[in-house]
Amino acid sequence: MMVRGLAKRGFEESLGRYVLPSLCMGCAACVTVCPAECLKYVDERPILSGECISCGICSSVCPRYGSPAREMEKAFFGRERITGEEFGIYRRVVVARTKNDDIRRVCQDGGVVTSLLLYAFEEGIIDGAIVSDRDEESPLKAYPKLAESAEEIIRSAGTRYTYSPNILLLKDAVAQGKRSIGFVGTPCQIQAIRKIQAIHLRKYGEIVNFTIGIFCGGCFSYNGLVNELIRKKMGIDPKDVEKVNIKGELIVKILNKGTKTISLKEAKKYLSGCVSNCMDFSAELADISAGGLGLEGWTLTILRSEKGEDLFDEAVSKGLLETKSVSKDSNLWRLLVRISRRKRRGFV
Ligand SMILES: Cc1cc2nc3c(=O)[nH]c(=O)nc-3n(C[C@H](O)[C@H](O)[C@H](O)COP(=O)(O)OP(=O)(O)OC[C@H]3O[C@@H](n4cnc5c(N)ncnc54)[C@H](O)[C@@H]3O)c2cc1C
Known part of the structure; x- marks a missing residue:
């Protein structure tokens, strides 16, 4: 996967000047990948805390800096979207729900995200999952978690509507010698992962086996x-x-x-300000995207890449998920198109 390179600029001349003032949503990709370790994550924002070596890597992975969405799409899927692909490139759209009672009790919608992670973990496809967990003291506060057991994966189910900088934990995953992880994140985080992979930052990019992007109408502070x-x-x-x-x-x-x-x-x-700068509702660069979209107990699931579709189909064939098809003239499909268009135009 290749995208156009960016001029090598230091943090202050690039992200500090153009992104931090109003575009940054705090995904922490820049903090994670900085080889000089001169960025810290403070109050949901990167701050310069050491000597910047002007390598330009921080700006190359920032979802709000350079690399237009269509270029990223082409780099990842090998083609641009065609007319009618209003919510990004996809292979199939289905509605699904878990058959696992432990997941059903704690999940947000149909428990598809957690079921797929659990399946991949138990089959040895991944040796960990980067997710978001709840804080014991303040359960509505999201914080990133590297889940390393079935129990931890199930515990992380459900939605916290506050921002969780999951990308920060790529560093922990590398430090712990993980070889293959499943990554769950909001659309902005999936964009950052694709940029990390596009510039061949192998240390971080290659351990991400698959991404599950969750729909996002915005985060609250x-x-x-x-x-x-x-x-x-x-x-x-x-x-x-x-x-x-x-x-x-x-x-x-x-x-x-x-x-x-x-x-x-x-x-x-x-809502926090990040939403007004985001045009991606359904995590258009993910292998699989998942959202609730008004459904009760089911997850609307967009299978985008071959890898994502294979993983989902395997989980279905093992009897872990039940599915229903979604037709293009259903209200659900129309709703997904409408919300995606609205978000692209800057409305939520
Ligand atoms: C901030 C936010 C806004 C959302 N807005 C919409 C919306 O407008 N419309 C819509 O249809 N769906 C939205 N969703 C997605 C929806 O809430 C569900 O995550 C999705 O339907 C998947 O449901 P599930 O039962 O399959 O997931 P589950 O099996 O319950 O798994 C959910 C996964 O999401 C992770 N997670 C939880 N909170 C966060 C977080 N803050 N950041 C990153 N990862 C997290 C969990 O760790 C878990 O891995 C939003 C989610 C978030 C986090």
């Missing part, structure tokens, strides 16, 4: 979601929250007390 929206606006003690989901509105399931909802229009006021 932790304070915005937990203190401003859930505590103040909805009057719920965050400690009592069992699950947050978005299905046409934001739904908060409260322990033993039913649910409370708030309109998406209201909830979106608390």
Whole structure:
């Protein structure tokens, strides 16, 4: 996979000047790959903390700097999208759900993401998965996790709607000698992984066996979601929250007390700024993309690459997932197209 190279510029002349002021979403790809280790991740942003050697690697992997989306797409899939591929290149679109009760109890939608990771781990296809886990103290806070057992993979299921810089853990995975990992991330994180692979940063790029991108209508800041929206606006003690989901509105399931909802229009006021700079709703560069899209207990699954399709089909043939097809004239398909178009135009 090759994309156009960028001029070698130091962090301050590239990302510091053009991305940090308003485009950075805090994916941490630059911090992870910096060979001089002169970047630190502080308050969800990279900061220069040592001597920059102006190698240009940080800007080469940044999803907000250089390399237009179409060029990346061509580099990864070997072709550009054709008319009608509104949500990116794909081989098949299906709706699926897990048959594993342990996953069903904790997953966000149909548990497809966790089922595929678990299958790949148990078959020895991967020796770890980079996911996002919940903090024991503040369960709504997402933080990156290198899951190294079936229990850890299952524990990481479910969505935290705050930002989780999963790419940071590529470094841990390399340090621990992992050879093959499954990577789960938001569309911006999948873009960064593809850039890492495109510039042949083998140390990090080659250990990623497959990527599962999750649809993203935007992330909340932790304070915005937990203190401003859930505590103040909805009057719920965050400690009592069992699950947050978005299905046409934001739904908060409260322990033993039913649910409370708030309109998406209201909830979106608390989104972090990253969403206004992102044009990718459905993780268009992932091997497999997954989202809930208003479905109850099912995951809309886009099989994009041959590798992603094979992995999914193997899991289905082993009886781990049940599936339903999605026709192009269904409301679900139309919704996916509509949201993808809106996000490309800068709306959420
Ligand atoms: C910030 C955010 C916004 C989203 N917005 C939408 C949306 O607008 N529309 C839509 O249809 N779907 C959206 N999703 C995706 C949806 O919530 C589910 O992740 C998806 O449907 C897969 O469901 P599942 O049951 O198959 O996944 P599960 O089996 O429950 O697995 C979920 C996976 O996502 C990982 N994960 C959880 N939180 C994060 C995080 N913050 N960052 C990175 N990885 C994480 C988990 O570790 C786990 O591996 C969003 C997800 C996130 C994280």
